Amino acid sequence: AEGTGPAVISERVATADGRPVEVAANVGGESELDPAAERGADGIGLFRTEFLFIDREAPPTEAEQYETITAALSAFPEDRVVVRTLDIGGDKPVPYLDLSDEPNPFLGRRGVRLSLDEHADLFETQLRALLRAAATEHGDDLAVMFPLVTRVEEVERAVETVESVAADLADEGVDHAVPDLGAMVETPAAAFVADALADRLDFLSVGTNDLAQYVMAADRGNDAVAEYHDPLHPAVLRALDRTTAAVEETDAWVGMCGEMAGDPALTELLVGLGFDELSMSAVTVPDVKRRIREVDADAAASLAIDALACETRGEVLDVLGLDDREG
Numbered sequence: 496a497e498g499t500g501p502a503v504i505s506e507r508v509a510t511a512d513g514r515p516v517e518v519a520a521n522v523g524g525e526s527e528l529d530p531a532a533e534r535g536a537d538g539i540g541l542f543r544t545e546f547l548f549i550d551r552e553a554p555p556t557e558a559e560q561y562e563t564i565t566a567a568l569s570a571f572p573e574d575r576v577v578v579r580t581l582d583i584g585g586d587k588p589v590p591y592l593d594l595s596d597e598p599n600p601f602l603g604r605r606g607v608r609l610s611l612d613e614h615a616d617l618f619e620t621q622l623r624a625l626l627r628a629a630a631t632e633h634g635d636d637l638a639v640m641f642p643l644v645t646r647v648e649e650v651e652r653a654v655e656t657v658e659s660v661a662a663d664l665a666d667e668g669v670d671h672a673v674p675d676l677g678a679m680v681e682t683p684a685a686a687f688v689a690d691a692l693a694d695r696l697d698f699l700s701v702g703t704n705d706l707a708q709y710v711m712a713a714d715r716g717n718d719a720v721a722e723y724h725d726p727l728h729p730a731v732l733r734a735l736d737r738t739t740a741a742v743e744e745t746d747a748w749v750g751m752c753g754e755m756a757g758d759p760a761l762t763e764l765l766v767g768l769g770f771d772e773l774s775m776s777a778v779t780v781p782d783v784k785r786r787i788r789e790v791d792a793d794a795a796a797s798l799a800i801d802a803l804a805c806e807t808r809g810e811v812l813d814v815l816g817l818d819d820r821e822g
């Protein structure tokens with residue numbers, strides 16, 4: 496009823512002409528798991544693990560991380576849970592890790608770079624927890640993704656680390672399994688080599704908050720340049736298209752977990768661009784599910800073609816039939 500929020504759709508949805516699109520939730524802490532399930536999310540498309548590391552004196556233990564991951568799997572027993580490995584640096588400082596003193600932290604040591612380099616120890620501990628969780632009752636549905644990838648070599652090294660952690664666990668006689676592995680596409684570099692990334696992985700998930708920041712050279716947290724941080728700029732749309740088109744040639748699937756995914760006014764465009772999954776804050780799940788049911792996949796595809804041909808944000812808004820709005 497009006498004023499009480501949209502009715503929840505708990506089953507999976509497809510477009511009016513039958514193309515399934517998963518609608519998952521972004522979750523940033525254990526307390527958000529049940530609300531996400533109650534909103535009808537088809538699993539978790541982005542489990543941000545940073546909350547385990549911030550506001551404390553020391554990193555979480557393997558046991559603590561294992562408990563959290565298995566709690567997420569239990570909250571969604573039938574659905575995929577995509578856990579992102581630690582994504583610190585940039586706007587996400589962690590005091591005890593000494594990430595200070597970089598002139599441009601967003602262009603510095605952050606995301607998977609830290610996991611492969613100076614914080615390989617934390618990465619291995621987290622992977623041990625993840626691989627053990629993957630062997631539990633609902634662990635089949637666990638997927639793991641790496642943040643802020645720019646180079647194919649990073650993915651290769653991350654996958655090698657997963658394999659070596661699996662070998663260690665096997666030597667120790669510890670139950671484990673290797674989950675599906677993916678990368679976030681949130682840099683222009685990743686979008687341009689999405690084909691090579693998808694060849695090596697099970698899935699890609701686009702983080703439009705960072706992607707718009709890096710494509711547009713506009714700090715995502717700086718109000719003074721908010722209009723430049725624009726996911727509807729044609730350059731960002733073309734980066735999305737480049738990514739989905741590259742994945743289409745592979746066996747991988749492609750999702751989006753940036754803020755853009757949760758805007759029902761953009762759902763038709765995103766379906767038209769070819770996303771298999773959209774992951775968003777739980778509150779927007781019902782609206783986006785409802786919108787997907789109204790969309791015709793062929794019409795959406797031509798809408799996307801028209802949007803990709805635009806030269807300005809204004810033209811994109813016209814194509815989408817939207818008034819000008821904040822980026």
Ligand code: PEP
Nearest residue numbers: 681702703704705752753
């Ligand atoms: C993104 O960058 O779009 C994203 C989903 O990751 P985060 O917002 O956590 O950086």
Ligand code: MG
Nearest residue numbers: 681702704705
């Ligand atoms: Mg990001």
